[in-house]
Amino acid sequence: MRIVHIGLGNFFRAHQAWYTEHAPDADRWGIAAFGGRGGHLAATLSEQDCLYTLRIAGEPTRHEVISSISHAHTARAGDQWRMYLRSPQLAVVTLTVTEAASALTPGGQVDLNHEDLRNDIERLRAGSQPRTVPGRLADGLRARQAADGRPLAVVSCDNLAGNGARAKQVVTAVADAVDPALSRWIAANISWVSTVVDRITPATTADDIDAVTTESRRQDDVPVVTEAFTEWVLAGDFPAGRPEWDEVGAQFVEDTTPFENRKLWMLNGAHSLLAYAGGIRGHDTVAQAFDDPILQGWVDQWWDEVATHLALPPTEMTRYRAALRTRFSNQHIKHRLAQIAADGSQKLPPRIVPVARAERHAGRLPHGAARVPCRLVMPPARRRRAHARPRHRPTDPGKLRHHPGRRTNRPFATSTATWQRTPT
Ligand SMILES: NC(=O)c1ccc[n+]([C@@H]2O[C@H](COP(=O)([O-])OP(=O)(O)OC[C@H]3O[C@@H](n4cnc5c(N)ncnc54)[C@H](O)[C@@H]3O)[C@@H](O)[C@H]2O)c1
Ligand SMILES: O=P(O)(O)OC[C@@H](O)[C@@H](O)[C@H](O)[C@H](O)CO
Numbered sequence: 376m377r378i379v380h381i382g383l384g385n386f387f388r389a390h391q392a393w394y395t396e397h398a399p400d401a402d403r404w405g406i407a408a409f410g411g412r413g414g415h416l417a418a419t420l421s422e423q424d425c426l427y428t429l430r431i432a433g434e435p436t437r438h439e440v441i442s443s444i445s446h447a448h449t450a451r452a453g454d455q456w457r458m459y460l461r462s463p464q465l466a467v468v469t470l471t472v473t474e475a476a477s478a479l480t481p482g483g484q485v486d487l488n489h490e491d492l493r494n495d496i497e498r499l500r501a502g503s504q505p506r507t508v509p510g511r512l513a514d515g516l517r518a519r520q521a522a523d524g525r526p527l528a529v530v531s532c533d534n535l536a537g538n539g540a541r542a543k544q545v546v547t548a549v550a551d552a553v554d555p556a557l558s559r560w561i562a563a564n565i566s567w568v569s570t571v572v573d574r575i576t577p578a579t580t581a582d583d584i585d586a587v588t589t590e591s592r593r594q595d596d597v598p599v600v601t602e603a604f605t606e607w608v609l610a611g612d613f614p615a616g617r618p619e620w621d622e623v624g625a626q627f628v629e630d631t632t633p634f635e636n637r638k639l640w641m642l643n644g645a646h647s648l649l650a651y652a653g654g655i656r657g658h659d660t661v662a663q664a665f666d667d668p669i670l671q672g673w674v675d676q677w678w679d680e681v682a683t684h685l686a687l688p689p690t691e692m693t694r695y696r697a698a699l700r701t702r703f704s705n706q707h708i709k710h711r712l713a714q715i716a717a718d719g720s721q722k723l724p725p726r727i728v729p730v731a732r733a734e735r736h737a738g739r740l741p742h743g744a745a746r747v748p749c750r751l752v753m754p755p756a757r758r759r760r761a762h763a764r765p766r767h768r769p770t771d772p773g774k775l776r777h778h779p780g781r782r783t784n785r786p787f788a789t790s791t792a793t794w795q796r797t798p799t
Contacts, residue, residue, distance in 0.1 A: 377464045378618075379456075381508055382471035383408040383416055383447055389429060389576040389601035391469050391532060394625055396443040398618035405445035407459050411472045411508065414449030419597050421447050428587050428598040432707035438591045453504040453514065460515035461522035466615035468512070469530045470542065471572075474721035476508045477535060478545055482724075485548040492549060499553040509545045513553060516546070520560045526614035530568040534643055536635050536725045539569030539611055568611030571634040573642065575661075575702060576601040577710040602708055604698070608634040633686060636729070640681045642699060644726040645674045648747045649703075650715035655749065661710040665703040673746045674703075680743035684733045723748060 378395065380387055387408065395404055408425075410417050420427060425444040431437045448455050459465055480486050487493065495510030505514050512529070519527075529546075531538035543565075551558035579598060587598040607625040621627055628634070646661065652673060653664030664670050682692050727744050734741035 377459070377462065378404055378406045378467045378469060379459045379465060380406055380408040380469045380471070381450075381511065382411040382473070382476075383420070384411065384471060385579060385599045385601075386572075386574070386576045387469070387471040387532070388427060388441065388444070388599045390572055390574045390605065390607065391471070392441055392443045393429060393439075393574075393605070394607060394620045394623055395618050396439075396441050397623040398620055399622050400619050401443060404443070404618045406443055407446040407448065407455070408444050409448045409452065409456060410450040411476060412450045412506075414451065416597060417447040417449045417452075420444070423595065423597070428591055428593060428595045430583065430587055430590075430598055430600045431603050432600050433603050433705055434707070436590070436707060438587065440593075450506075450511075451504065453511075456511065456515055457518035460519045461524060463522075463525055465519075465524075465527055467528050467530060467613065467617055468515075469532055470508070471532045472508045473718065474533060474535055474725075475718050477533065477538075477541055477721075478507055478509055479541060483541065485545050487548060487552055492545075496549060496552045499549070509542075509549045512542075512546045513550045513557065516550065516561055516565065517554070517557050520557060520564075524564075526564040526566065528566045528568050528611065528613045528615070528617065530570060530609070530611075532570050532572045534572070534639060534722070534725070536632075536639060537569055539567040543567035564614075566612040566614055568609055568613070569631045569635075570610075571606070571608040571631050571638050573606040573638055574601055574604065575705075575708060575710060577708060578714055580709060582709070600708065602702060602705055604702055606638075637685055637687060637695065639725050640685070640727075640730055641678060641695060643722070644681065644730070644744075644747065645677055645699065645703070646715050647719070647722060647726050648674060648677055650712040651719075651747060652749050653712045654716065659711060659713075660708075661703055661712065661715070662706050662708065664712060665700075673743070677743035677746065680734060680741060681730055683737075684730055719748070 380391065392406060395401060395406060398404070408417070425447050426440055426442055429439045429441050431439065478489060478492055487496070491507045492509065495505040495507050498505045499510060499514060505511050529542060531542040535541055547558050547561055550561055577600060579600060583600045584596065584598060588594050605624065607620065608628055608631050609625060610628050610631045649661055649664040649670060652670055653667070656664070656667055656670065658664040658667060665674070678696055685692065687695070727747050731741040731744035734744065
């Protein structure tokens with residue numbers, strides 16, 4: 376029983392890798408993680424035996440070393456990818472590849488005329504290495520089909536409504552264009568699990584790396600900063616099993632829709648509002664923007680609007696809003712507004728449009744929703760500043776120490792190193 380992941384990034388390392396780490400049967404599982412489209416993180420993580428620090432920032436701030444990833448690969452490691460997919464032990468494929476990588480139109484349709492997908496279909500027909508995530512999934516599933524592989528679950532963990540169904544739609548369409556027998560095999564053997572995922576996890580900054588080095592006395596070039604709160608709601612079958620994620624808080628439900636709407640509209644919708652309006656008002660992070668009384672008022676207005684379209688008991692709504700206030704005010708998390716604002720054309724439709732439509736349907740003007748894309752009127756010079764990414768300063772105090780003794784009973788694990796504190 377094994378797991379592979381596409382989209383080796385910060386969120387996967389704070390969320391799915393954390394749940395697997397803490398599952399009571401963790402030693403029976405190991406994750407082989409692949410980049411979504413790059414390779415830098417896989418290389419650095421491999422140099423650290425795939426161990427990394429999770430800095431859970433709050434009061435108090437805690438550090439954990441996560442060891443559930445056994446191997447890290449770049450997006451281009453097609454041979455390894457197909458090798459894992461052929462393995463009879465493989466049970467779960469997870470994805471965190473951003474909204475943009477789903478390769479769907481903003482209306483949620485598959486566009487096989489999209490240049491990237493069209494090229495990948497040609498590559499798959501010619502037996503060469505595809506580049507998009509749907510193409511790579513179709514390639515891996517074709518390898519599994521050829522190996523008489525067993526059923527498995529594909530678990531999408533992106534911030535999209537119906538993320539499992541969307542992944543199924545696009546991968547099946549690509550497979551069908553390559554070989555209809557492959558799409559029939561996929562229909563019979565692959566379970567597409569939809570999920571709602573939540574744990575605020577910003578991009579790591581040079582200051583974060585320095586803080587981890589100072590506080591944990593361990594040098595980690597690729598730590599992850601996250602919050603204490605975490606949520607994972609899943610719907611769908613796991614025909615070849617899964618880790619006991621439910622023992623560490625994951626909820627298994629029939630239908631994720633109510634959880635999806637609550638999270639995408641309340642949390643992500645408010646994040647987008649703060650990202651665009653906060654940029655105009657000169658703020659850099661969520662905590663700064665949420666401390667601005669005008670913006671807090673706008674978020675409240677948005678939440679009031681959302682509340683009329685969520686089938687949640689008032690007490691639950693009050694509890695969820697109070698929790699969001701605390702989470703958005705966490706000064707220990709530097710969640711940059713520019714990061715949230717990126718790819719707005721992909722993010723805004725699931726976060727805002729359903730509520731705006733419902734308000735119009737009710738005969739009202741969607742004032743709260745209308746605030747969210749306000750940055751469209753922002754002067755270009757400020758817009759450029761708001762998009763600026765932080766510079767990643769390398770640090771060099773000491774190196775990771777490799778020692779014999781790391782547990783090796785994890786699937787796919789070959790390393791025998793233990794990560795130890797750098798003596799001070
Ligand atoms: N960060 C969070 O707080 C958070 C919380 C919930 C859900 N998510 C979901 O997880 C996704 C990843 O977030 P993250 O914080 O790990 O980001 P990240 O930048 O750390 O990692 C993103 C991963 O996606 C890959 N990727 C990006 N664009 C791609 C594309 N067009 N095609 C293929 N791969 C691509 C990257 O190579 C990388 O492996 C988000 O887009 C979101 O849907 C994030
Ligand atoms: O990750 P993105 O880019 O889809 O969206 C930015 C944030 O809204 C998002 O990452 C939230 O922090 C996250 O969804 C909280 O669970």
